[in-house]
Amino acid sequence: MDIESLAEKVxxxxxxxxxxxxxxxxxxxxxxRKQAVALMERLxxxxxxxxxxxxxxxxxxxxxKSTFIEAFGMMLTGQGLRVAVLAxxxxxxxxxxxxxxxxTRMEQLSRDPNAFIRPSPSQTQLGGVARRSREAVALxxxxxxxxxxxxxxxxxxxxxxxxxxxxxxxxxxxxAGGDELQGVKRGIMEMADMILINKADGDLKATATRTCAxxxxxxxxxxxxxxxxxxxxxxxxxxxxxxxxxxxxxxxxQALTDWRRTSGHFDGRRAEQARYWFxxxxxxxxxxxxxxxxxRGDMARLAEAVAVGDMTATGAAQEMLSKIGG
Amino acid sequence: MDIESLAEKVxxxxxxxxxxxxxxxxxxxxxxRKQAVALMERLxxxxxxxxxxxxxxxxxxxxxKSTFIEAFGMMLTGQGLRVAVLAxxxxxxxxxxxxxxxxTRMEQLSRDPNAFIRPSPSQTQLGGVARRSREAVALxxxxxxxxxxxxxxxxxxxxxxxxxxxxxxxxxxxxAGGDELQGVKRGIMEMADMILINKADGDLKATATRTCAxxxxxxxxxxxxxxxxxxxxxxxxxxxxxxxxxxxxxxxxQALTDWRRTSGHFDGRRAEQARYWFxxxxxxxxxxxxxxxxxRGDMARLAEAVAVGDMTATGAAQEMLSKIGG
Numbered sequence: 057m058d059i060e061s062l063a064e065k066v067x068x069x070x071x072x073x074x075x076x077x078x079x080x081x082x083x084x085x086x087x088x089r090k091q092a093v094a095l096m097e098r099l100x101x102x103x104x105x106x107x108x109x110x111x112x113x114x115x116x117x118x119x120x121k122s123t124f125i126e127a128f129g130m131m132l133t134g135q136g137l138r139v140a141v142l143a144x145x146x147x148x149x150x151x152x153x154x155x156x157x158x159x160t161r162m163e164q165l166s167r168d169p170n171a172f173i174r175p176s177p178s179q180t181q182l183g184g185v186a187r188r189s190r191e192a193v194a195l196x197x198x199x200x201x202x203x204x205x206x207x208x209x210x211x212x213x214x215x216x217x218x219x220x221x222x223x224x225x226x227x228x229x230x231x232a233g234g235d236e237l238q239g240v241k242r243g244i245m246e247m248a249d250m251i252l253i254n255k256a257d258g259d260l261k262a263t264a265t266r267t268c269a270x271x272x273x274x275x276x277x278x279x280x281x282x283x284x285x286x287x288x289x290x291x292x293x294x295x296x297x298x299x300x301x302x303x304x305x306x307x308x309x310q311a312l313t314d315w316r317r318t319s320g321h322f323d324g325r326r327a328e329q330a331r332y333w334f335x336x337x338x339x340x341x342x343x344x345x346x347x348x349x350x351x352r353g354d355m356a357r358l359a360e361a362v363a364v365g366d367m368t369a370t371g372a373a374q375e376m377l378s379k380i381g382g
Numbered sequence: 383m384d385i386e387s388l389a390e391k392v393x394x395x396x397x398x399x400x401x402x403x404x405x406x407x408x409x410x411x412x413x414x415r416k417q418a419v420a421l422m423e424r425l426x427x428x429x430x431x432x433x434x435x436x437x438x439x440x441x442x443x444x445x446x447k448s449t450f451i452e453a454f455g456m457m458l459t460g461q462g463l464r465v466a467v468l469a470x471x472x473x474x475x476x477x478x479x480x481x482x483x484x485x486t487r488m489e490q491l492s493r494d495p496n497a498f499i500r501p502s503p504s505q506t507q508l509g510g511v512a513r514r515s516r517e518a519v520a521l522x523x524x525x526x527x528x529x530x531x532x533x534x535x536x537x538x539x540x541x542x543x544x545x546x547x548x549x550x551x552x553x554x555x556x557x558a559g560g561d562e563l564q565g566v567k568r569g570i571m572e573m574a575d576m577i578l579i580n581k582a583d584g585d586l587k588a589t590a591t592r593t594c595a596x597x598x599x600x601x602x603x604x605x606x607x608x609x610x611x612x613x614x615x616x617x618x619x620x621x622x623x624x625x626x627x628x629x630x631x632x633x634x635x636q637a638l639t640d641w642r643r644t645s646g647h648f649d650g651r652r653a654e655q656a657r658y659w660f661x662x663x664x665x666x667x668x669x670x671x672x673x674x675x676x677x678r679g680d681m682a683r684l685a686e687a688v689a690v691g692d693m694t695a696t697g698a699a700q701e702m703l704s705k706i707g708g
Contacts, residue, residue: 092696093694093696093697093700096694096696096697097693097694097697100691100694101691101692187696190695191696194694327689327690328689330688330689330691330695331685331688331689333688333695334684334685334688334695334698334699334702335681335685336695337695337696337698337699338672338681338699338702338703339669339672341699341700341702341703342668342669342671342672342703342706343665343668343669345668346664346665346668355661355664358660359656359657359660359661362656362657362659362660363653363654363656363657364653365426365427365656366427367423367426367427368419368422368423368426368520369516369656369659369660369662369663370418370419370422370513370517370663371419371422371423372660372663373660373663373664373667374419374667376660376664376667377664377667377668380668381707
């Protein structure tokens with residue numbers, strides 16, 4: 057594969073080349089990996105590389121996430137913006153499934169020439185999901201998309217992962233009674249820059265307004281973050297079906313982003329994220345040395361020797377470590 | 383140091399040699415580590431190595447843990463058993479403090495010739511606390527102690543660590559109103575084989591009985607474990623001050639242990655723990671390669687190159703991994 061020409065086509069915004077590039081970074085083959093690293097370096101070190109707004113979006117099934125992304129994405133493309141949608145689903149690494157298995161969930165957006173939708177990679181190793189997702193985000197950014205939406209499921213670990221690759225983190229919730237407020241983990245609440253209560257329409261409108269007030273109250277109890285202006289994190293109601301509240305939510309996101317850019321927190325956070333991913337990559341790379349078929353065989357054999365008492369865990373670990381070398 | 387003679391003295395039950403052996407395994411020096419591994423291998427692979435009952439004990443400050451250990455330990459030595467008490471406190475790795483800083487908290491037990499009390503090692507690295515604690519348990523076992531009590535604080539991570547090195551896990555609680563029941567994390571509840579409500583004496587006796595009933599109810603809601611007979615996990619009241627309920631609790635512990643020995647779950651669990659610690663040791667050993675002063679310097683330099691955008695996280699990680707070798 058000609059990496060130089062692929063990089064140029066990705067940088068020109070060609071969606072088919074972007075797809076090919078993402079397939080390349082998702083590959084587990086060693087020669088593909090080498091090409092992928094070269095591609096990423098080439099794109100990242102261009103002068104004047106474009107910068108997208110990276111928006112993480114989490115929400116449990118049933119809150120209307122696909123409908124929201126379709127409506128929100130169409131609103132953005134309607135304003136002349138180019139929008140990429142990526143899904144990050146670590147659970148699909150085990151199940152082989154995908155939360156964006158096909159594009160039929162976002163029929164309109166998938167036909168929009170200013171939009172790009174990419175399902176979660178399936179059958180990759182858990183540690184690899186993070187790196188591949190992060191590289192896919194960087195590729196979309198290099199391809200000149202203005203907004204990259206990174207969708208994930210509400211299971212905790214994936215939220216942390218996505219918030220470490222996003223500039224903004226949105227939590228999408230459904231209208232609910234007061235008791236159900238407890239269902240959102242405090243850790244996820246603390247990651248959110250904005251909580252959007254979807255389905256604020258029809259019979260659910262009043263409930264949505266109450267739920268929004270409840271969360272606004274809960275957010276006020278959290279420690280204010282130094283990188284945020286007054287009023288953030290913020291709770292708002294939206295209706296993806298009736299297309300209400302979406303422009304308002306987008307304005308708030310832009311206001312928050314502008315504030316962070318001016319204060320230097322935007323760039324500071326990106327630098328911090330880059331350091332974080334570097335350290336994670338090193339750790340995962342080290343642990344991947346246990347993931348060759350030879351190492352797995354040694355591990356299994358030594359673990360059995362330890363289990364039956366022929367060796368101590370410490371002694372067996374030393375033997376294993378000397379085999380791996382370094 | 384003559385490792386062969388130290389191993390013999392430890393195996394003969396000499397408490398001073400046991401202390402010296404534990405100091406050796408706690409040392410961070412490379413030559414000490416080598417000797418420690420040799421010592422552990424030597425003791426572990428003896429024919430007819432004795433086996434202790436390893437009891438993990440957790441409880442937040444204020445529940446009367448020291449008083450309980452002193453009373454429970456004295457009861458055991460009164461029955462002719464030899465008892466070792468170890469403390470595991472990962473937080474002391476940071477603070478340099480220790481939850482068993484001196485033996486004055488257990489004045490009687492510390493003077494008992496059939497007891498051995500060892501405070502938590504201080505100023506060790508977090509990952510190292512687990513390995514050192516586990517090796518200290520094995521040394522006490524090799525020294526012929528019948529019961530090894532492993533005390534920890536109620537902070538979650540250390541409970542998991544201790545339950546992975548114990549045959550039985552006890553949770554010690556104080557009498558409390560119904561609202562406070564929520565304070566015990568579900569994960570810690572699920573680890574417990576027995577919950578002991580301490581301070582069932584004087585004014586608190588009635589409250590202790592009610593608290594015990596509450597926890598008994600909560601335990602029944604947990605999934606029954608296949609390795610347990612009916613009635614376990616179990617909640618009981620004790621009074622460390624009045625020495626009541628301790629014999630009963632010990633009888634229940636023995637009954638549970640006998641049941642697990644007969645069913646094979648006792649040995650099965652030990653084998654599973656050995657495999658677990660082997661894998662943990664290998665992982666920690668790999669990650670320790672990042673903990674040399676040279677590696678720390680390389681990491682810092684590359685992290686900065688990534689943060690300012692001169693390198694991608696992926697590329698910098700590859701450079702770092704090739705430096706570490708392997």
